Amino acid sequence: xxxxxxxxxxxxxxxxxxxxxxxxxxxxxxxxxxxxxxxxxxxxxxxxxxxxxxxxxxxxxxxxxxxxxxxxxxxxxxxxxxxxxxxxxxxxxxxxxxxxxxxxxxxxxxxxxxxxxxxxxxxxxxxxxxxxxxxxxxxxxxxxxxxxxxxxxxxxxxxxxxxxxxxxxxxxxxxxxxxxxxxxxxxxxxxxxxxxxxxxxxxxxxxxxxxxxxxxxxxxxxxxxxxxxxxxxxxxxxxxxxxxxxxxxxxxxxxxxxxxxxxxxxxxxxxxxxxxxxxxxxxxxxxxxxxxxxxxxxxxxxxxxxxxxxxxxxxxxxxxxxxxxxxxxxxxxxxxxxxxxxxxxxxxxxxxxxxxxxxxxxxxxxxxxxxxxxxxxxxxxxxxxxxxxxxxxxxxxxxxxxxxxxxxxxxxxxxxxxxxxxxxxxxxxxxxxxxxxxxxxxxxxxxxxxxxxxxxxxxxxxxxxxxxxxxxxxxxxxxxxxxxxxxxxxxxxxxxxxxxxxxxxxxxxxxxxxxxxxxxxxxxxxxxxxxxxxxxxxxxxxxxxxxxxxxxxxxxxxxxxxxxxxxxxxxxxxxxxxxxxxxxxxxxxxxxxxxxxxxxxxxxxxxxxxxxxxxxxxxxxxxxxxxxxxxxxxxxxxxxxxxxxxxxxxxxxxxxxxxxxxxxx
Amino acid sequence: xxxxxxxxxxxxxxxxxxxxxxxxxxxxxxxxxxxxxxxxxxxxxxxxxxxxxxxxxxxxxxxxxxxxxxxxxxxxxxxxxxxxxxxxxxxxxxxxxxxxxxxxxxxxxxxxxxxxxxxxxxxxxxxxxxxxxxxxxxxxxxxxxxxxxxxxxxxxxxxxxxxxxxxxxxxxxxxxxxxxxxxxxxxxxxxxxxxxxxxxxxxxxxxxxxxxxxxxxxxxxxxxxxxxxxxxxxxxxxxxxxxxxxxxxxxxxxxxxxxxxxxxxxxxxxxxxxxxxxxxxxxxxxxxxxxxxxxxxxxxxxxxxxxxxxx
Numbered sequence: 001x002x003x004x005x006x007x008x009x010x011x012x013x014x015x016x017x018x019x020x021x022x023x024x025x026x027x028x029x030x031x032x033x034x035x036x037x038x039x040x041x042x043x044x045x046x047x048x049x050x051x052x053x054x055x056x057x058x059x060x061x062x063x064x065x066x067x068x069x070x071x072x073x074x075x076x077x078x079x080x081x082x083x084x085x086x087x088x089x090x091x092x093x094x095x096x097x098x099x100x101x102x103x104x105x106x107x108x109x110x111x112x113x114x115x116x117x118x119x120x121x122x123x124x125x126x127x128x129x130x131x132x133x134x135x136x137x138x139x140x141x142x143x144x145x146x147x148x149x150x151x152x153x154x155x156x157x158x159x160x161x162x163x164x165x166x167x168x169x170x171x172x173x174x175x176x177x178x179x180x181x182x183x184x185x186x187x188x189x190x191x192x193x194x195x196x197x198x199x200x201x202x203x204x205x206x207x208x209x210x211x212x213x214x215x216x217x218x219x220x221x222x223x224x225x226x227x228x229x230x231x232x233x234x235x236x237x238x239x240x241x242x243x244x245x246x247x248x249x250x251x252x253x254x255x256x257x258x259x260x261x262x263x264x265x266x267x268x269x270x271x272x273x274x275x276x277x278x279x280x281x282x283x284x285x286x287x288x289x290x291x292x293x294x295x296x297x298x299x300x301x302x303x304x305x306x307x308x309x310x311x312x313x314x315x316x317x318x319x320x321x322x323x324x325x326x327x328x329x330x331x332x333x334x335x336x337x338x339x340x341x342x343x344x345x346x347x348x349x350x351x352x353x354x355x356x357x358x359x360x361x362x363x364x365x366x367x368x369x370x371x372x373x374x375x376x377x378x379x380x381x382x383x384x385x386x387x388x389x390x391x392x393x394x395x396x397x398x399x400x401x402x403x404x405x406x407x408x409x410x411x412x413x414x415x416x417x418x419x420x421x422x423x424x425x426x427x428x429x430x431x432x433x434x435x436x437x438x439x440x441x442x443x444x445x446x447x448x449x450x451x452x453x454x455x456x457x458x459x460x461x462x463x464x465x466x467x468x469x470x471x472x473x474x475x476x477x478x479x480x481x482x483x484x485x486x487x488x489x490x491x492x493x494x495x496x497x498x499x500x501x502x503x504x505x506x507x508x509x510x511x512x513x514x515x516x517x518x519x520x521x522x523x524x525x526x527x528x529x530x531x532x533x534x535x536x537x538x539x540x541x542x543x544x545x546x547x548x549x550x551x552x553x554x555x556x557x558x559x560x561x562x563x564x565x566x567x568x569x570x571x572x573x574x575x576x577x578x579x580x581x582x583x584x585x586x587x588x589x590x591x592x593x594x595x596x597x598x599x600x601x602x603x604x605x606x607x608x609x610x611x612x613x614x615x616x617x618x619x620x621x622x623x624x625x626x627x628x629x630x631x632x633x634x635x636x637x638x639x640x641x642x643x644x645x646x647x648x649x650x651x652x653x654x655x656x657x658x659x660x661x662x663x664x665x
Numbered sequence: 666x667x668x669x670x671x672x673x674x675x676x677x678x679x680x681x682x683x684x685x686x687x688x689x690x691x692x693x694x695x696x697x698x699x700x701x702x703x704x705x706x707x708x709x710x711x712x713x714x715x716x717x718x719x720x721x722x723x724x725x726x727x728x729x730x731x732x733x734x735x736x737x738x739x740x741x742x743x744x745x746x747x748x749x750x751x752x753x754x755x756x757x758x759x760x761x762x763x764x765x766x767x768x769x770x771x772x773x774x775x776x777x778x779x780x781x782x783x784x785x786x787x788x789x790x791x792x793x794x795x796x797x798x799x800x801x802x803x804x805x806x807x808x809x810x811x812x813x814x815x816x817x818x819x820x821x822x823x824x825x826x827x828x829x830x831x832x833x834x835x836x837x838x839x840x841x842x843x844x845x846x847x848x849x850x851x852x853x854x855x856x857x858x859x860x861x862x863x864x865x866x867x868x869x870x871x872x873x874x875x876x877x878x879x880x881x882x883x884x885x886x887x888x889x890x891x892x893x894x895x896x897x898x899x900x901x902x903x904x905x906x907x908x909x910x911x912x913x914x915x916x917x918x919x920x921x922x923x924x925x926x927x928x929x930x931x932x933x934x935x936x937x938x939x940x941x942x943x944x945x946x947x948x949x950x951x952x953x954x955x956x957x958x959x960x961x962x963x964x965x966x967x968x969x970x971x972x973x974x975x976x
């Protein structure tokens with residue numbers, strides 16, 4: 001193995017510089033991991049790097065095997081203890097970093113250094129598990145550059161290169177690699193499933209809707225500015241008050257929390273739906289949330305996502321959890337009526353209330369229903385109550401106890417959308433009207449940059465649907481208490497006390513503009529780069545004239561493209577480099593160009609001295625300039641020993657040529 | 666003793682001056698001949714009879730202080746006449762080698778193309794080997810050993826033109842040409858030049874010539890210049906006008922000749938002009954033109970020089 005490496009021992013200083021380059025590369029590429037893993041791993045990597053460098057500096061030998069072996073086991077145990085596992089993304093990265101630190105500690109030969117730099121590449125690869133956003137690209141590029149630079153230094157046969165030359169060489173190597181990278185990006189066979197099953201780390205911790213709705217859930221969600229999904233409408237954009245994006249439909253109520261129990265629901269076949277009213281067509285790009293539901297505008301009838309179905313609750317559900325950003329097109333109609341096979345059984349569940357909970361609400365409901373003429377009248381009275389009595393719409397509702405609906409309706413009267421939706425649905429069920437709570441998003445911000453509708457977690461909303469006259473009817477009790485929420489969005493609806501600094505910031509014009517621009521760039525990145533999956537690849541090949549591109553075509557095409565690229569590169573390296581002019585020649589050519597502009601043209605086979613003689617004859621006034629430049633040039637080009645031109649004299653020549661202004665005819 | 670470029674240049678100046686007193690108006694040719702000798706090569710002078718070829722050779726030998734011998738090549742010249750012959754000594758009962766005319770530091774092979782190929786090759790072998798072998802025994806030639814051959818233009822009757830392989834062994838071929846009218850008048854009016862030849866004084870001794878030849882190694886040859894030299898030879902090999910391009914020996918000779926020329930010009934490094942100045946003399950006799958498309962004979966070198974850009 002060591003045959004790959006310099007046969008003679010590099011000097012102590014060269015070894016130090018080599019190690020320093022490698023350590024810088026290692027620390028830089030592990031940065032995104034270091035910020036995530038347990039602090040002791042971070043400290044260990046930093047400490048060991050410093051230790052190893054100190055050993056090199058003092059010219060001490062690396063720790064013996066009696067220290068290393070116990071260290072390995074101690075580290076393994078520590079990782080296992082910290083993460084309760086040594087597999088999985090989190091523990092795996094931790095283990096990788098710990099072992100990297102230990103490997104650094106024992107680097108002795110050039111081969112060890114190469115192993116460490118190989119780990120660098122793997123760490124960069126692993127960084128994509130965490131972050132695939134646009135900003136990761138310059139970071140990764142820089143990490144690659146550092147690793148390449150370290151590799152160059154490790155492989156130097158003679159002395160290490162000065163930093164400047166390493167940078168040039170690295171840039172050269174990376175530029176050579178770019179076309180091949182593009183070929184691989186476009187042609188490497190894409191597989192439909194995520195390459196590694198874990199996908200992005202921490203998707204479980206991501207904010208988003210849940211399959212349960214507790215009082216306070218959505219109000220806490222509304223503090224998050226992160227994007228839930230982006231929508232691009234194909235044609236008309238629905239008004240703000242119609243932008244109800246359906247998510248999990250909560251049908252089961254235990255007196256305190258609503259939960260989604262859709263798994264057993266029958267699948268709705270689209271043919272049985274009766275649709276009407278205007279419809280909207282759109283492409284929705286959903287950020288990963290780790291759960292099964294898909295978001296769709298009320299009410300979806302057609303969708304492009306495979307392996308998705310519409311439940312009896314009109315909820316679009318994917319058979320595989322959304323662990324990656326996915327895009328699908330859909331068509332939603334304003335009015336949808338459905339013929340359910342077993343309506344009675346279906347709605348019966350929606351009347352259920354747990355016995356014994358929220359007794360005040362039940363009593364109140366019965367009383368109010370008796371006063372009302374019909375179900376509709378009853379529901380309207382409730383909404384009137386929200387509108388007319390002292391109900392407040394607030395982001396900071398007080399905590400509620402065991403009978404939250406009772407407490408909300410009769411005591412606190414301060415709540416967010418989920419409080420109103422929950423209370424309204426409870427009141428409806430108490431009067432034997434089937435009701436359910438729908439969670440999802442309401443509204444969204446239209447980005448003027450690219451006409452994308454950005455729907456954020458802060459747009460999360462909950463509303464109610466009640467069964468009236470054999471059909472489900474959307475009732476949004478929040479509209480009764482805070483109509484601005486529906487028309488204008490959350491910010492407008494909240495009272496002044498709910499504004500915090502961040503919201504003020506968000507509302508300044510400039511900041512908003514910047515956010516929207518950034519989002520447009522990010523959306524484009526998602527749409528064209530991250531979303532480049534099997535479908536887009538197939539489309540690309542079809543456009544390129546392949547009838548039914550399969551895996552074999554892809555591999556063949558990729559092999560051909562890469563071979564051609566390599567051939568072109570080889571040709572360039574063999575013949576192209578020659579055309580690269582050295583600075584001395586360039587300076588002289590500038591000089592010739594100046595004379596040519598003034599009317600004295602050098603023949604390509606005319607030697608510098610003969611040309612100078614002729615030019616001096618033709619331009620008597622410039623004689624001394626021409627001669628001193630030519631003399632210096634001849635000295636540098638034809639009389640100097642070795643091929644390296646002394647920099648000082650070259651500068652002098654450049655200066656002379658720069659100052660040279662020949663008289664014209 | 667010559668140890669640096671400046672003193673070498675001073676010596677060559679004196680030499681050129683001295684020869685220039687005999688051969689009038691031929692400074693360029695004299696310098697080329699000197700460069701050829703400094704580069705350690707043999708010289709071929711081709712021209713019509715009577716323009717001073719022999720005189721040139723004699724005066725060079727004289728001013729360089731070299732032992733001189735002249736072989737008149739005729740159609741009946743035998744190889745033994747050139748290299749020598751072993752004669753049976755009756756007293757000692759053995760063969761004794763009698764050295765031929767070639768055993769001199771400077772040999773003038775006059776009208777070399779009038780001799781039969783066998784005799785020509787005897788000379789050319791000696792030039793290459795720097796020794797002669799007779800009856801299985803080798804005899805070293807005196808050092809330095811320089812051959813100046815003259816030949817008449819080959820289209821004259823009764824000549825055996827040297828084949829390309831033989832021509833390649835001459836580092837340079839030069840012509841002298843007719844003198845200009847005023848100079849010819851001067852000749853017509855003047856004394857017998859052969860008398861003046863006797864008045865020439867050797868400027869150096871024959872032993873000093875190797876030091877002078879060694880001095881050309883002090884002239885720098887840059888990568889850029891080598892690029893140019895290679896571009897020139899590449900052109901002759903690749904261009905369809907040429908049936909035969911320059912050999913590697915020719916390109917070595919070219920660079921050496923340019924070095925010597927640069928020394929004579931007082932340059933510290935070889936400049937493209939130095940290469941250009943010697944190129945015709947070094948290359949013209951070695952290039953064979955493609956008769957169908959080629960340029961006029963004698964213009965081949967000119968064509969190469971104008972076509973090839975200086976890198």
